[in-house]
Amino acid sequence: xxxxxxxxxxxxxxxxxxxxxxxxxxxxxxxxxxxxxxxxxxxxxxxxxxxxxxxxxxxxxxxxxxxxxxxxxxxxxxxxxxxxxxxxxxxxxxxxxxxxxxxxxxxxxxxxxxxxxxxxxxxxxxxxxxxxxxxxxxxxxxxxxxxxxxxxxxxxxxxxxxxxxxxxxxxxxxxxxxxxxxxxxxxxxxxxxxxxxxxxxxxxxxxxxxxxxxxxxxxxxxxxxxxxxxxxxxxxxxxxxxxxxxxxxxxxxxxxxxxxxxxxxxxxxxxxxxxxxxx
Numbered sequence: 001x002x003x004x005x006x007x008x009x010x011x012x013x014x015x016x017x018x019x020x021x022x023x024x025x026x027x028x029x030x031x032x033x034x035x036x037x038x039x040x041x042x043x044x045x046x047x048x049x050x051x052x053x054x055x056x057x058x059x060x061x062x063x064x065x066x067x068x069x070x071x072x073x074x075x076x077x078x079x080x081x082x083x084x085x086x087x088x089x090x091x092x093x094x095x096x097x098x099x100x101x102x103x104x105x106x107x108x109x110x111x112x113x114x115x116x117x118x119x120x121x122x123x124x125x126x127x128x129x130x131x132x133x134x135x136x137x138x139x140x141x142x143x144x145x146x147x148x149x150x151x152x153x154x155x156x157x158x159x160x161x162x163x164x165x166x167x168x169x170x171x172x173x174x175x176x177x178x179x180x181x182x183x184x185x186x187x188x189x190x191x192x193x194x195x196x197x198x199x200x201x202x203x204x205x206x207x208x209x210x211x212x213x214x215x216x217x218x219x220x221x222x223x224x225x226x227x228x229x230x231x232x233x234x235x236x237x238x239x240x241x242x243x244x245x246x247x248x249x250x251x252x253x254x255x256x257x258x259x260x261x262x263x264x265x266x267x268x269x270x271x272x273x274x275x276x277x278x279x
Contacts, residue, residue, distance in 0.1 A: 001091045008172070009165035013062075016172065020054070020139075023176045027135035027183040036186040036202065036239060041132045049258045050136035053126070057139050060146040071157045072164035081161015095169070098162055100224060102170040105156035107222035110149055112233070115217050120148065122265040128216065129255040129264065131245045133209050138178040142265055177223040181205035186239075200225050207237045211245040 075081045083098055114124040126142040141149070157167060181200045195201040200221040208219040218235035221228045228234040245255065254260040 001095060004169070005091075005095070005163075005165040008168040009163070011168050011172070016168075017058075019172050020058075020175055023179040024135055024138075027179050027185070031134055031184045034185050034187075036184050036206070037132075043134070046130075046132050046134070046256065047136040049256055049261060050130070050140040052258050053141055053143075053261075054136070054139035056143045057141055057146045060143055061150060064150055067154060068157060068167055069164055071154055072162060072167060075158060075161040076163055079161075081157075081159060083163075084161040095166065098160060098166045099170055099173070100226070101160045102153075102156050102162060102166070103174075103221075103223045104227055105159055106149075106153040106170070107174065108220050108227040110152035111220040111222070112231075114145070114148070115220070119265075122267075123148065125246060125249065126261050126264055128209065128246045129249045129261070130209070131252045131255060132184075133182055133206065133244050134184040135179045135182055137209075138175075138182040142261070144265060174222055196225050197229075198225060199223060203239055204234075204236075206239060206242050207235055209242070209244050210237060211243045211247050216246070 075084065082101060083094065086097070089097070111124075114120040123142050123144045126145070127137070127140050130137045130140055153167070153171075156162065162170075177200065181202050182205065183202060185202055187195070187202060189203075192201045192203045196204040200219070200223065204219050204221075204225060207215050210216060215235055215237055218233050219228050220233055225234070245252070249255060249264065
């Protein structure tokens with residue numbers, strides 16, 4: 001475990017890029033073997049805007065990475081944050097506790113807030129207006145959302161007292177986890193159900209991408225599913241009933257155009273009312 005942390009403490013940038021590209025490639029190929037939804041769509045054309053936003057996410061995070069490093073150094077030197085205040089524990093437990101807390105503050109919390117605060121929801125909409133959710137959807141985030149998520153991660157570092165090795169480990173796991181749970185893959189139902197008690201499984205997360213409330217406002221988890229179950233935001237919906245997109249932006253052509261998506265957070269609409277239970 002110590003060797004793992006040592007590696008992520010100084011992980012080269014090209015190794016992080018390999019994790020992103022490797023995960024996308026793996027799940028992209030897997031989608032062709034065991035698709036959840038087999039309806040035909042132009043997969044490469046669909047991927048172009050999503051890959052564009054993946055690149056913008058990387059470009060936003062790269063110049064800000066030094067803040068994470070400086071913040072991690074500060075909490076270590078000043079013995080600040082939850083991990084530094086807890087009693088001494090085995091390294092494996094320290095890593096698990098750190099990852100769970102980073103997932104709560106750096107992922108679940110901003111995702112929940114984005115759905116509840118209208119200006120932030122408008123920014124987050126870009127992620128939801130994908131009509132064919134697959135592994136490339138994982139990092140389909142408007143550049144403004146990349147900044148919002150970064151701020152929450154930075155806050156998480158201070159509250160938790162996270163060392164940079166744990167931050168890098170968490171971000172690497174987060175990338176692969178989101179590529180996995182967005183992937184258009186069909187796992188055996190029992191396996192997906194069992195996985196959903198620990199991590200966010202594909203069927204669990206697809207509910208979040210249903211085009212209508214209340215399902216859109218559920219299953220906010222990133223890596224671990226415990227937060228949705230603990231805070232009462234966990235919901236189920238038969239995959240056959242899932243329709244991707246958002247009902248207030250129904251134009252699939254516009255929702256696949258990079259220019260339109262960049263403008264989307266600044267357009268007006270009325271938030272839809274919650275629809276009856278579709279189970």
